[in-house]
Amino acid sequence: MQALYFNHFGGPEVLKYGPVSAPQLTATTLFVKPTYIGLNFADIYRRRGTYHLEPHTPMIDGYEGLGEVVAVGTAVSDFTVGERVLFVDVPFANAELVAVPSDHAIRVPAQIDDQTAASIGLQGLTADFLAHDLAQNQPNDRVLIHGISGGVGQLLTQILIADGVQVYGVASTEAKRQLALSLGAKQVFLRQSDWASAYTAAFDTVFDGAGVTLPLSLNLIHPRGRVVFYGMAGGNPPKIDPIDLMAGSKSLMTGDLWDFLVDANSRQQRADRLFKYVLNGQIMVNQPTIYPLAEGAKAHTALETGQVAGKILLRP
Ligand SMILES: NC(=O)c1ccc[n+]([C@@H]2O[C@H](COP(=O)([O-])OP(=O)(O)OC[C@H]3O[C@@H](n4cnc5c(N)ncnc54)[C@H](OP(=O)(O)O)[C@@H]3O)[C@@H](O)[C@H]2O)c1
Known part of the structure; x- marks a missing residue:
């Protein structure tokens, strides 16, 4: 499969696009073919080497995406091939195929389109825990x-x-x-x-x-x-x-979002709380800026230099 990867830490120029070995499908994972991959500030910190990055050779950034389930592990009973899922805390997402632990997959209501769902996943769940768990205004x-x-x-x-x-x-x-x-x-x-x-x-x-x-x-x-x-x-x-x-x-x-997403139920319940604002018309999402995954370096530069307001998505 093709992926956006890097062999050493540094600026956007360390990012390369090319073939890497595909992940393994274990009993409890889903293979997801991402339609959109979210780019976040944490991906910049990871590329610079200043934030936790799951070990992998070569290094692969990205933790957020939305796509179609294309295979399920033998012990997975709650998801089927063809379903659309969102994930916000799964490593190695900057690739054509992502192994998503089934308890990290989030179902998205049919009324919410792909770009909207992909644009609000990680940042929306962050906004939700900042507002509702921390500030409690x-x-x-x-x-x-x-x-x-x-x-x-x-x-x-x-x-x-x-x-x-x-x-x-x-x-x-x-x-x-x-x-x-x-x-x-x-x-x-x-x-x-x-x-x-x-x-x-x-x-x-x-x-x-x-x-x-x-x-x-x-x-x-x-x-x-x-x-x-x-x-x-x-x-x-x-x-x-x-x-x-x-x-x-x-x-x-x-706080860090990951400490608030502790199991499948908390992921889905928090996502449903966020989706409700979208379904009620209380969250409007601007058109995201979309880069091909192959041009991930350009997307990193755009995010780092504040050229873009709102979400940047990568498209494999
Ligand atoms: N704790 C968590 O769990 C968690 C989860 C997700 C994200 N985050 C953090 O949330 C922050 C925002 O992430 P994002 O995805 O929303 O990124 P973003 O869309 O790129 O937004 C970053 C914002 O930071 C502002 N900024 C940059 N430099 C600044 C400066 N010197 N002084 C004041 N403001 C400055 C920019 O303001 P202008 O637009 O006005 O230039 C921009 O709006 C990041 O720090 C990210 O790491 C935390």
């Missing part, structure tokens, strides 16, 4: 999202608005700002402008997936507020002293 809470027009940012915005929360955000360009406003954000600040001084202690929660912004985020919440830190898209944050947090009665919450 109440209606009328005031929250701010850094990188509001990013993949997680857009979905988080729409989930929180549907939950009755007042959403503010930060974006790097006017086009991204307008995009977030069109989703219902109350106000979106341009990152380069001098907006922050007027919003000290103004928010119940700040969602920070940018990392470098963590000290600012802590400044923006009021006492007893919380910062939900979930990524480093802008670079690693400085060390934070818990004594300073205690002195201001400020909480720092954090």
Whole structure:
């Protein structure tokens, strides 16, 4: 089979496209032929060698995809050949064929089309656990999202608005700002402008997936507020002293999606909670940007340099 692979860590130029050996079908796995593969920031961290990557020679990135089941292991009774499944935590997804443990496969309602489902999987489940497991905001809470027009940012915005929360955000360009406003954000600040001084202690929660912004985020919440830190898209944050947090009665919450997807039931239940927002018309998904899997290096560059607002999909 063909795959996007790399032999050493580095920039997008280390990615190559070519033949690699196909995975093994075990008793409990499904073979899935992906229609779309999701590209995520974690794939960049893995390609750089700064994030956990399942061992494989050559190294293969990618954990998210949507496709058709083309074979099932002998012990699999709950999925059949021809079914459409989504997966968000299965390694070696940057390939024409992916071995998906059957308890990692997620069923998608027929009313949700392939591109929409592939665009919201990992980022949507992330937005869901950030909102519902970590922040647990109440209606009328005031929250701010850094990188509001990013993949997680857009979905988080729409989930929180549907939950009755007042959403503010930060974006790097006017086009991204307008995009977030069109989703219902109350106000979106341009990152380069001098907006922050007027919003000290103004928010119940700040969602920070940018990392470098963590000290600012802590400044923006009021006492007893919380910062939900979930990524480093802008670079690693400085060390934070818990004594300073205690002195201001400020909480720092954090988490990794994988610790919230612990079994088949939790995957499907969380996905169904997310799909409900789509089926209710509360989550609108912009057209994803699609690259051939063979041009994965270009897709990595686009994601890393912020050229694209919203989801990037790879098509084998
Ligand atoms: N914890 C988890 O389980 C989990 C799961 C999935 C993703 N994540 C994390 O979530 C974050 C967003 O992921 P994504 O898939 O939504 O990526 P994305 O679509 O590329 O969005 C990244 C966002 O980061 C913002 N950003 C980049 N550099 C910044 C800086 N210096 N200051 C402020 N903002 C900056 C960008 O803002 P502009 O658009 O305004 O330039 C962009 O919107 C990443 O850190 C990712 O690792 C965490």
